[in-house]
Amino acid sequence: MRSVLKTCQLELKVKGPVFVGSGYEIQKKEYILQGHKAGVVNPQKLFMLAKKKHLEAELERFMVKDTREDLKHWAMRNRISTDDMQRCMAYTLNAGDMQLEKGKMQIMACMKNPYGQPYIPGSSIKGMLRTILLCDEIMQNPEKYRRHTQQIKQDLWQQGIRRDRVLAGNIKSIEEETFHILERSEKRRDAVNDCMAGIIVSDSEPLSTEDLILCQKWEKHVDGNNKTINLLRECLKPGKVIRCTLTVDESLWKRTGKEFRAEDIMEAVQRFSERYQEAFLSKFTGNHTISDRTVFLGGGSGFVSKTMIYSLFEGREAVAVTKDIFEKTKVPREHKHEKDLLYGVSPHILKCTRYQGKEYMMGQCEMTLHPKEL
Numbered sequence: 001m002r003s004v005l006k007t008c009q010l011e012l013k014v015k016g017p018v019f020v021g022s023g024y025e026i027q028k029k030e031y032i033l034q035g036h037k038a039g040v041v042n043p044q045k046l047f048m049l050a051k052k053k054h055l056e057a058e059l060e061r062f063m064v065k066d067t068r069e070d071l072k073h074w075a076m077r078n079r080i081s082t083d084d085m086q087r088c089m090a091y092t093l094n095a096g097d098m099q100l101e102k103g104k105m106q107i108m109a110c111m112k113n114p115y116g117q118p119y120i121p122g123s124s125i126k127g128m129l130r131t132i133l134l135c136d137e138i139m140q141n142p143e144k145y146r147r148h149t150q151q152i153k154q155d156l157w158q159q160g161i162r163r164d165r166v167l168a169g170n171i172k173s174i175e176e177e178t179f180h181i182l183e184r185s186e187k188r189r190d191a192v193n194d195c196m197a198g199i200i201v202s203d204s205e206p207l208s209t210e211d212l213i214l215c216q217k218w219e220k221h222v223d224g225n226n227k228t229i230n231l232l233r234e235c236l237k238p239g240k241v242i243r244c245t246l247t248v249d250e251s252l253w254k255r256t257g258k259e260f261r262a263e264d265i266m267e268a269v270q271r272f273s274e275r276y277q278e279a280f281l282s283k284f285t286g287n288h289t290i291s292d293r294t295v296f297l298g299g300g301s302g303f304v305s306k307t308m309i310y311s312l313f314e315g316r317e318a319v320a321v322t323k324d325i326f327e328k329t330k331v332p333r334e335h336k337h338e339k340d341l342l343y344g345v346s347p348h349i350l351k352c353t354r355y356q357g358k359e360y361m362m363g364q365c366e367m368t369l370h371p372k373e374l
Helices: 043-052 056-064 071-077 082-086 122-140 142-155 168-179 250-256 262-279 315-328 337-343
Strands: 005-014 021-026 031-034 037-041 089-094 106-110 199-201 212-221 226-236 241-249 294-296 349-355 358-361 364-372
Touching: 031 071, 037 043, 043 056, 071 082, 082 089, 089 212, 122 142, 122 168, 122 199, 122 241, 122 262, 122 294, 142 168, 241 250, 262 294, 262 364, 315 337
Parallel strands: 106 226
Antiparallel strands: 005 241, 005 364, 021 106, 031 037, 037 089, 199 241, 212 226, 212 349, 294 364, 349 358
């Protein structure tokens, strides 16, 4: 069958800082934290400065030797001025409303292209859409998935299951029933049968390091208490717009029995955000309301936005199942998930951060889809 392509401009307006990590931790020898600013060093510029000051051997020892000294104190010890060090920085970030606790401060880097520009991979956005469409299908057809909910509850009572395998089979089975409907292979489990193959999402347009801020991991508890953790993430700051292209191969999508409509995706987003507000967000104090175009993208946005549990289960049952999942996966006891039924929500922590005196939910965006002609 000949491919017929439809394209849409997908836009995500950042409402709460968005972090999509590269997996790289910026080491203490690579940045200087001064007040609420962090400068990330350019290694080539730093080497040229050391060469100019005849400190090449000293810089090599500092970089290679396992030492507790950080870049700031190395510069001070070698009488390098603040102005000289600033000229060595690749970029400087606002560190938000950081509160330094005891211990080492970690800084996690975001995804960047070969030119050092931050961007959001298309795979991250498609993964977000996949979760939303899966949850919407479950909410629209609860009876179809009833046997899965019963199986999940039974499996959570099993003893001796590996923590990394909890519900793995259940999740795979639900995804296959929902998405593996193309019949391109006789084996249903074969990935070529996944109808999401008909949706291609491009990487986002590149952004600038000026669009980044450093956000501290900030946990808001349902009892009103807050906890900060010594972890900073490079995040896209509120107000920025992430733009990419969503392309649909209708020759594949029509095999689902439906015509692709951007409105259908936006209606799924609306139902997903309504369930998130009602079942989870409403349990927390504070002015946390979301629009019907709200999605959650990237790291630190929390369990509820990335799983189907609150679509498969409702009310107290959803809380009990989520609590049991945490217990089976051996989440540390200091997280106190045994209190979740009392709190009426699980997890009982909202993943937040603070920036310029305002509290934000991590990963919160508002999504729009604009159909366009090829």
